Each structure stands twice: as C-alpha cells, then as structure tokens.
Amino acid sequence: MLRVVVLVSGGGTNLQAVIDKIEAGEIRDAKIVGVISNNAGAYALTRAKDHGIPGECVSPKSFADRAAFNESFLAKVEELEPDLIVLAGFLVVIPPEMIRRYRNRIINIHPSLIPSFCGTGYYGLKVHEAALARGVKVTGATVHFVDEGTDTGPIILQKAVEVRQGDTPEVLQRRVMEEAEWQILPQAIGLIAQGRVTVEDGQVKIRTV
Ligand code: GRF
Numbered sequence: 001m002l003r004v005v006v007l008v009s010g011g012g013t014n015l016q017a018v019i020d021k022i023e024a025g026e027i028r029d030a031k032i033v034g035v036i037s038n039n040a041g042a043y044a045l046t047r048a049k050d051h052g053i054p055g056e057c058v059s060p061k062s063f064a065d066r067a068a069f070n071e072s073f074l075a076k077v078e079e080l081e082p083d084l085i086v087l088a089g090f091l092v093v094i095p096p097e098m099i100r101r102y103r104n105r106i107i108n109i110h111p112s113l114i115p116s117f118c119g120t121g122y123y124g125l126k127v128h129e130a131a132l133a134r135g136v137k138v139t140g141a142t143v144h145f146v147d148e149g150t151d152t153g154p155i156i157l158q159k160a161v162e163v164r165q166g167d168t169p170e171v172l173q174r175r176v177m178e179e180a181e182w183q184i185l186p187q188a189i190g191l192i193a194q195g196r197v198t199v200e201d202g203q204v205k206i207r208t209v
Contacts, residue, residue, distance in 0.1 A: 002030040002193040005082040007090040008037045012044025014088035014109055017182035018189060019051050027186055030193040034080040036073075038092045060092060070095035084192055087146065088185065091123060099148055104199045106146040107192075109185045111176050113158055114142040118151035128169040128176070137163050139172065141180035143188040145199065154204045156197060157184040 006015050015035065021027045035048040040057040048055035058076050063069040074095055077085065087094070087108040099106065110118055110127075117130045117139070131139045140160040147153035159180040163172060191197050196207040 002189075003033045003081055003083045004030055004086055004189060005077055005080045005084070006032055006035045006044075006048075006086045006088050007077075007092075008035060008042055008044035008088050009039050009091040010042055010044060010089050012042065012047045012088065013177060014181055014185050015044050016047050018086070018088070018186050019047065019053070021186035021190070023051070027190040027193060030084075030189055033082065036076060038090070044088070070097065074098050074101075084189065086185070086189065094146060096148065099146060103147075104145050104154070107143055107156065107185075107188060108146050108151070108153075109181050110142045110144065110151050111139075111173065111181060112142065113138070113140040113160065114144060114151055114155060118142075120150050122151070125169045125173060128172040131163065132167060132169060132172065139163055139176060141176055141184060143184050145204070154199050154202055156188045156191075156204050156206075159184050 008015055019032065022030060032053050035044060035053055035055040037045050037057050038059050045055040056076065058073050060066065060069040063072065074097055077098065083105065085102055085106040087106065112118055112127050112131060117127045122130065138160050140158055142158045143156045145153040145156065161176050161179045191206060198205050
C-alpha cells in the first residue's frame with residue numbers, strides 16, 4: 001500500500017479529487033495517511049477531517065525563521081512515513097533537505113502545460129492571466145516530480161485544455177481544474193501506486209500493462 005501525504009494551502013479540490021478516486025476504488029494500493037497545511041483556515045483540512053484523514057497545520061509564521069520551520073515541517077512529514085508526497089496547491093517552498101530525502105517521491109500539480117507559464121511567480125490565477133495575455137489557444141495542466149528548481153522536475157502526465165474566446169482567468173482556471181488537474185493528479189498517483197512510473201536520465205517512463 002502506497003502511503004501518501006498530501007500538502008495543501010487552500011481549497012483542496014485536488015485533494016478531494018484524489019480522495020474520491022481512492023474511495024471509488026479507481027486508485028488501488030494507495031492510502032492518504034495525512035494532510036498537512038501551512039494555513040490553519042484551509043478548507044482542505046475540513047475535507048480531510050470529513051473523510052477521516054488526519055490533518056494538521058504547520059505554518060512558517062509559528063517559527064522564528066525558515067530553518068526552524070523547515071526542520072519541524074520535515075519532522076512532521078517523516079512521522080507519517082510517506083512513500084509519496086503530493087503537493088496539491090501547496091504554496092510554501094519545499095525545504096531542500098526534503099527534496100534530497102524524497103528524490104522522485106514528491107509530485108506537484110501545475111495548472112499549465114510546462115514549460116509554458118511556469119517557474120517563479122506563476123501560481124494560482126497568475127498562470128491563467130498570463131496564458132490569456134499571451135493569447136494561447138490551448139493550455140492545460142502538468143503533474144511532475146519536484147526537484148530543486150521551480151516547476152523543472154521530470155514530467156509525469158500532461159493534459160491539454162481549450163482556451164475559449166471571452167474566458168476570464170477564473171473561468172479558465174475552473175476549466176483547467178475540471179478537465180485536467182482533477183484527472184491527471186489522481187491518475188499519476190494510481191500509476192505510481194502500481195509501480196509503473198520510473199525516472200531514467202531525468203525523464204519519466206510509464207510502463208504499459
Ligand atoms: C490548483 O490550480 C493547482 O494547480 C495549483 O493551486 C490550485 C490548488 O487548488 N497549484 P486546490 O486547493 O486543489 O483547490
């Protein structure tokens with residue numbers, strides 16, 4: 001059984017998509033053993049509680065400096081003994097020590113087709129504002145492994161979504177979530193749980209069954 005820890009900051013719709021697929025039996029061999037938020041008010045924590053998943057807040061604001069937060073945050077994650085760490089809208093920089101310790105075992109969902117509209121400063125609605133400003137006709141979402149860079153790790157899955165005339169950033173964000181994020185994030189976790197995902201020379205290979 002793949003032990004999954006989900007890190008969140010906000011609404012937790014991606015977390016919900018994963019919970020739903022596990023409960024429906026569409027993801028087998030995976031269990032969410034804990035949800036950690038940097039924000040005590042995150043609705044994602046309520047979603048976890050409603051489904052009997054232990055949830056906790058660890059906020060950088062409660063620590064004297066970033067090093068103290070990083071140490072405590074890493075300790076909290078380690079207590080849960082994760083096989084996979086899922087960043088589902090997590091807005092805090094992952095401690096470098098955690099990246100080293102969990103190499104190719106941390107995944108992130110990003111709401112664009114990487115390498116477009118990604119990197120420092122591209123988060124939340126800003127991603128969709130930039131896509132609309134550039135006038136792209138197709139955008140989408142990407143699930144990737146997390147490395148030391150911002151949105152630079154090996155790509156696991158991507159899904160394209162049409163941009164429609166008259167889209168606002170909010171409308172586009174919602175379509176990207178519904179049509180891409182909520183599908184490929186659970187899908188990636190399912191593939192990893194089945195042991196079908198490997199990284200070779202910085203590239204993801206997915207074994208077909
Ligand atoms: C999603 O758009 C995700 O791609 C981004 O942050 C948002 C999180 O939404 N990284 P939610 O908390 O899962 O509802």
